[in-house]
Amino acid sequence: MKYIIFLFLFILAATKGSLAQDSFTINGVVTDSLSGETLIGVTIKFSNKSQNGTSTNVYGFFSYKLDPGDYTMTVSYIGYRTFSRSITVDSDKRIDINLVPENSIAEVVVTSEKRNDNVVSAQMGIAKVNLSEIRNVPVIFGERDVLKTLQLLPGIKSAGEGNSGFYVRGGSADQNLILLDEAPVYNASHLLGFFSTFNSDAIKDVSVYKGGMPAQYGGRLSSVLDIRMNDGNKKEFTAEGGIGLISSRLKLEGPIVSDKSSFMISARRTYADAFLAFAKDESIRKNTLYFYDLNAKANYQIDKKNTIYLSGYFGRDELGLNETFGFDWGNATSTLRWNHLFSNRLFSNTSLIYSNYNYVIENFIEENNFKVSSSIRDLNLKQDFQLSLNNSHNVRFGLDLIDHTIAPGSITSNERSSVNEETIEKRNGNEASAYISDEWEINDKFNIVYGVRASSFFLRGPGTFNLYDSQGKITNSQIYSRGQLVKSYFRFEPRLSASYLLNGVSSLKVSFTRNSQNLHLMSNSTASSPTDLYILSSNNVKPEVADQVALGYFRNFNDDKYEFSAETYFKTMQNQIEYRSGTDLRGNRNVEADLLYGEGRAYGIELYIKKRFGKLNGWIGYTLSRTERRFDALEQGKWFFAKQDRTHDLSVVGIYKAGPRWTFSSTFVYNTGNAVTFPAGKYQINNQTYFYYSARNSDRMPDYHRLDLAATLEAKPGKKLQSSWSMGFYNVYNRKNAYAINFQDDPDDSSKTQAVKTTLFGIIPSITWNFKF
Known part of the structure; x- marks a missing residue:
């Protein structure tokens, strides 16, 4: 524990030093213009900056540091119209963005957060499911099912017909951490496994980690389903x-x-x-x-x-x-x-x-x-x-x-x-x-x-x-x-x-x-x-x-x-x-x-x-x-x-x-x-x-x-x-x-x-x- 405390102190010291620099921070929240829902993993880029830019967290929040000057801010997310605006950076600014859905785009069922995130991101062994799109995947009894869709991805194996359990990279069913709004779900099945407990209408984001699990997750050996x-x-x-x-x-x-x-x-x-x-x-x-x-x-x-x-x-x-x-x-x-x-x-x-x-x-x-x-x-x-x-x-x-x-x-x-x-x-x-x-x-x-x-x-x-x-x-x-x-x-x-x-x-x-x-x-x-x-x-x-x-x-x-x-x-x-x-x-x-x-x-x-x-x-x-x-x-x-x-x-x-x-x-x-x-x-x-x-x-x-x-x-x-x-x-x-x-x-x-x-x-x-x- 003393090592963790030392790292916290290091972060605070580094933060204090970075705040003294002559630069400003742009932050905000990105939401859906029609519903007001916060959007997860939205890409935000600024002209003349690294192609990686930044992205919103699980609550739709982003933060980025810029030197004084004029920039073009570009916000993009699959399924939404790209948003661009010119900004002048001369102080810290809060810029909240409402993205407009683009109904004309035919989207795929399983998607990354941005077009090339699968290539440039350091995170590996992660898959994301867009819940608005799983309606097209055929499942038993026609009931939309998040877990059944995940089991169609490599490395995630169904535990068997009539069962919502799954195996990830050699682990047993109990070695998967299943979280619903951060709360653990110990048995994610209905009717002895024919359905999962997750009603797709109520869900906006699904991420599964089967390798390279981030440090904020723990307690299970094989995977995290967030x-x-x-x-x-x-x-x-x-x-x-x-x-x-x-x-x-x-x-x-x-x-x-x-x-x-x-x-x-x-x-x-x-x-x-x-x-x-x-x-x-x-x-x-x-x-x-x-x-x-x-x-x-x-x-x-x-x-x-x-x-x-x-x-x-x-x-x-x-x-x-x-x-x-x-x-x-x-x-x-x-x-x-x-x-x-x-x-x-x-x-x-x-x-x-x-x-x-x-x-x-x-x-x-x-x-x-x-x-x-x-x-x-x-x-x-x-x-x-x-x-x-x-x-x-x-x-x-x-x-x-x-x-x-x-x-x-x-x-x-x-x-x-x-x-x-x-x-x-x-x-x-x-x-x-x-x-x-x-x-x-x-x-x-x-x-x-x-x-x-x-x-x-x-x-x-x-x-x-x-x-x-x-x-x-x-x-x-x-x-x-x-x-x-x-x-x-x-x-x-x-x-x-x-x-x-x-x-x-x-x-x-x-x-x-x-x-x-x-x-x-x-x-x-x-x-x-x-x-x-x-x-x-x-x-x-x-x-x-x-x-x-x-x-x-x-x-x-x-x-x-x-x-x-x-x-x-x-x-x-x-x-x-x-x-x-x-x-x-x-x-x-x-x-x-x-x-x-x-x-x-x-x-x-x-x-x-x-x-x-x-x-x-x-x-x-x-x-x-x-x-x-x-x-x-x-x-x-x-x-x-x-x-x-x-x-x-x-x-x-x-x-x-x-x-x-x-x-x-x-x-x-x-x-x-x-x-x-x-x-x-x-x-x-x-x-x-x-x-x-x-x-x-x-x-x-x-x-x-x-x-x-x-x-x-x-x-x-x-x-x-x-x-x-x-x-x-x-x-x-x-x-x-x-x-x-x-x-x-x-x-x-x-x-x-x-x-x-x-x-x-x-x-x-x-x-x-x-x-x-």
Whole structure:
């Protein structure tokens, strides 16, 4: 921590020295002229200055230092008309810009912040999704889905059909940090993974970091998915939404105080359960199957230097079977933020964040009545600063404090039930971290982003804490009082990304990132599920640590119309977790006794080519990779494939603007099947068949592939109402992709074995009416 304090003092000293120079600062906020929404990543350039210029941060703020004189200020952003004006710099100035949308530009679905940002920026391993454009990508049930779109990018792999989980560069699903307005979301799925929790109507910006993670992010090994909600329209009241086959959505937004304050509220609900009412079987009519979610946000600009934001999300899933079984789960988050401008070049954001994820399972059968509940709750205080030290240095630094409370599980029942009540002790932990990073433009060709994150973790009482040996036996047990320190860890996490501009259209980039993780997912499944449990680092479980090195070549063609990149990476992972054979995670007071610890590695190459402008747009993404694990207690200590290993992963996306009203699109995906363990033989005891298995994860599920088609018809514009029809077919050629394969005796000959394949979806049509007024 003393090193971080020293760096803070260095920044303050450097700031004091730079303020004495004979120059002035231009700063301001860039917004959408129609809605008043702040715009992220807008490019601002001044005549006779470096081509890199500056850009707006996640709150639309920019700052740039200029010598006295006359300049032409140019502001550009994909999808908006370029803004230019002449300015005279003779004092510090605040210049707020309203950009006008350019509806005539046919934009691509996934885009960088500016036309050549992918080449000149030092940041690598980042992708941004423009939410106004994902309506053209075909998805299951026709429901616009941010996570499903991200999984079409190289290096980001779907966890499987009917699952919103994803893997990034060899990491498991829990090694992704998912943030919604800075609040962590622990289970980002609805209906057991068929939908994600993110209603695209409520979102304005999505960034995913899969390599070269900036120092302001931490706590997960593989990636950060940073999602920002709409602030709300400050100009006028609007309503928009959509009505589909199984779900509908509605968003309302408008000014509270014109040009100073606004609100946004967005709701979505499925009505799959409504169709159950038409079933002839009464037992089916009593089933329950639906989800709903609600996004809300409000902001108030106190003055030019202070703005307050309050946002929240609440979502819930309900699943019930004929009044015999009930299962519900959901997330709740809230974020209170204060933006403050200390000076023309020092920007501050203070955030108070709450996040809660919980689930409840109920059995209503009287003699076996019980209820199981589990939760994880976070309270988080963040302080972030952004300092434009000068035109060559953009410094970020801050602090992050998190309080974790995990209730692993409790079982309650009525007095007539045969199920015993049980409660597993809660666990409490604190994370504290400080970071500093500098984006340094060394010259016109060489840019770097370097920094460090110092993170610490403290496990605290109350509770009974055990120590286990390598065989899972208790060697020591100690009781700790409330707040008493049980175990602490400290990690030093350096970060570096650098780019070298070979010429005006191509560059080389390199990055190194170290991350640590103190929350660990307990799951026996191949992907995240609503009943997954989390545990904290402890005196048995050490923090997971990952080091990743990446190298990339980036090139644009034909006036930035085409973009190409090739990135290769190598990642090592320490303190990875597996389970002993036969481990039961539910209601297990001593789950740490059944854990094994080892190491992992992942490496691969990602190829990406994209056409960004014109009538026909789209991209091809391909990943060739390998992901492995090694544990002393498994497979004689040899390396074996991790369950998320896939050799080949291919995505092809095409979007064709046929005219002013028709847009056609298609998606083709192919990937090698997941690594699994199949039976190598069987034997019988007392006429009961038992299977014995081959080496861990030495087999493969069948290869997965699918073609989707979609079309969107824009209705003729009316005076107030704008609408469109989106139609599509998921899995056009009705491929029976395997969801699971189970093995059983052949009913006609028990000496033979049958492999039974379970599939989820064949061809699925969809149609949705979207509207806005």
